[in-house]
Amino acid sequence: MRRRVLVVDDEKGIREALKQLLEYEEIEVQTCASGGEALQVYPQFRPHLVFLDVKMQGRDGIATLRELRQLDPHAQVVMISGHGSIQTAVEATQLGAYDFLEKPLDTDRVLLTLRNALHHVELASENLRLRDEVQTRHEIVGSSKPIKHVFERLEKVAPTAARVLITGENGTGKELVARAIHALSPRAGRAFVEVNCAAIPAELIESELFGHVKGSFTGAVSDHAGKFESADGGTLFLDEIGDMSLAAQAKVLRALEDGVVSRVGSEQTLAVDVRVIAATNKDLAVEIAAGRFREDLLYRLNVVPIEVPPLRARRGDIPQLVEHFSRQMTAQAGLQPKQFDDEALTRLAAHDWPGNIRELRNAVERLLILAPGATVGAADVERLAGVREGEQGTASVGPNAPWMRAGTFEEFKQAAERSFLQAKLREHDWNVSETARTLDMPRSNLYKKIERYQLAREAS
Ligand SMILES: Nc1ncnc2c1ncn2[C@@H]1O[C@H](COP(=O)(O)OP(=O)(O)OP(=O)(O)O)[C@@H](O)[C@H]1O
Numbered sequence: 029m030r031r032r033v034l035v036v037d038d039e040k041g042i043r044e045a046l047k048q049l050l051e052y053e054e055i056e057v058q059t060c061a062s063g064g065e066a067l068q069v070y071p072q073f074r075p076h077l078v079f080l081d082v083k084m085q086g087r088d089g090i091a092t093l094r095e096l097r098q099l100d101p102h103a104q105v106v107m108i109s110g111h112g113s114i115q116t117a118v119e120a121t122q123l124g125a126y127d128f129l130e131k132p133l134d135t136d137r138v139l140l141t142l143r144n145a146l147h148h149v150e151l152a153s154e155n156l157r158l159r160d161e162v163q164t165r166h167e168i169v170g171s172s173k174p175i176k177h178v179f180e181r182l183e184k185v186a187p188t189a190a191r192v193l194i195t196g197e198n199g200t201g202k203e204l205v206a207r208a209i210h211a212l213s214p215r216a217g218r219a220f221v222e223v224n225c226a227a228i229p230a231e232l233i234e235s236e237l238f239g240h241v242k243g244s245f246t247g248a249v250s251d252h253a254g255k256f257e258s259a260d261g262g263t264l265f266l267d268e269i270g271d272m273s274l275a276a277q278a279k280v281l282r283a284l285e286d287g288v289v290s291r292v293g294s295e296q297t298l299a300v301d302v303r304v305i306a307a308t309n310k311d312l313a314v315e316i317a318a319g320r321f322r323e324d325l326l327y328r329l330n331v332v333p334i335e336v337p338p339l340r341a342r343r344g345d346i347p348q349l350v351e352h353f354s355r356q357m358t359a360q361a362g363l364q365p366k367q368f369d370d371e372a373l374t375r376l377a378a379h380d381w382p383g384n385i386r387e388l389r390n391a392v393e394r395l396l397i398l399a400p401g402a403t404v405g406a407a408d409v410e411r412l413a414g415v416r417e418g419e420q421g422t423a424s425v426g427p428n429a430p431w432m433r434a435g436t437f438e439e440f441k442q443a444a445e446r447s448f449l450q451a452k453l454r455e456h457d458w459n460v461s462e463t464a465r466t467l468d469m470p471r472s473n474l475y476k477k478i479e480r481y482q483l484a485r486e487a488s
């Protein structure tokens with residue numbers, strides 16, 4: 029089926045350039061010069077995707093986005109932001125825009141966004157048929173507040189050239205975040221090169237990163253380009269940077285400071301344009317104190333920090349993740365689909381998951397393979413995934429917490445939120461302003477929730 033895309037921009041040049049580019053991709057295109065016109069055209073044209081300019085005369089992009097979403101709650105919109113309206117474009121993603129592009133438009137970036145968004149449309153329409161729509165953004169599943177903070181941060185930093193240091197426990201999804209940053213960056217069409225610093229022996233890491241010339245050491249039988257060179261124009265992901273030797277750290281520092289590298293055994297320097305994203309599960313402050321990590325390198329790498337929260341800090345995402353992994357495994361690994369009943373889900377959500385999402389993923393796989401029936405129940409979870417009853421992470425997640433008894437996923441989320449807010453308010457002795465501040469939530473919003481959930485100070 030031919031895809032339809034609506035382009036809305038008051039600049040004729042942009043409309044025409046996008047139309048030409050998209051038509052070349054065999055997409056049916058209509059263009060509109062204003063938000064008002066777009067709202068008229070939309071219902072007849074029924075586009076799969078809308079490119080929408082943020083700044084327009086009259087009804088601006090944000091207002092148009094709001095109305096479009098009212099016309100069609102599933103409207104897929106990519107915002108186009110000019111100089112100085114990035115902030116607005118980022119805010120638009122919170123109003124449901126799928127992504128945003130920056131002017132001047134870069135052909136590769138437009139096409140990548142188009143592909144991702146159309147792929148997203150396909151997934152979205154597929155998901156509509158499923159009971160609870162799994163929230164996924166940049167392949168990262170989750171809609172909890174902590175993971176949303178990660179989305180916001182990564183979407184803000186991706187279009188820039190800033191270095192990013194991703195921290196988080198094992199299996200929290202650090203690599204996924206690194207890949208998402210690359211995919212959303214202007215470098216998306218270029219290489220994403222990954223180096224696992226922990227997996228490479230100390231004596232080989234320099235040649236791995238910077239390359240070597242023939243004969244520079246035993247075994248160097250030919251010239252070899254390093255990862256910095258391979259990543260030229262793209263992104264270099266230095267995974268497990270906390271495990272890199274001090275000697276290699278010194279060389280990386282020099283490469284970052286001067287933007288040049290030289291192959292082992294060669295005097296020649298080579299200029300490289302590489303965006304570096306690093307990740308570690310170690311506490312680098314501790315490593316620095318112990319003399320194992322260079323402080324100056326930390327400052328070079330850690331321009332924008334992103335901390336990926338452990339799974340136990342975002343338990344609300346667990347049912348979605350279970351659904352996501354079981355769908356993925358039944359589609360890819362050919363396992364028989366199984367339903368997870370509510371008790372199984374609440375049991376899984378109460379577990380502390382020291383190995384985080386990777387551990388959860390393995391547990392889901394094990395359950396799909398080993399659980400005898402078509403439905404996975406609490407007993408299976410206990411027996412096959414080693415999750416015991418009565419396990420609790422924090423006070424509000426015990427087996428008796430109200431959300432453990434929720435019947436549907438929606439109830440579950442609401443009950444979980446209710447317990448969470450109640451606990452937070454208690455913590456701050458029912459000072460609403462202070463609680464709202466620590467939750468980074470407008471006070472009015474918290475008042476609304478207090479009313480909605482009928483939260484009340486319990487008698488002590
Ligand atoms: N939010 C998520 N949604 C879907 N899949 C996820 C999510 N987070 C992690 N995963 C999956 O979990 C696994 C572990 O993620 P990843 O490798 O990115 O973690 P990591 O933090 O780099 O782990 P490590 O520290 O062990 O290297 C991968 O299979 C990844 O696809």
Ligand SMILES: [Mg+2]
Pocket residue numbers: 202203267
């Ligand atoms: Mg990793």
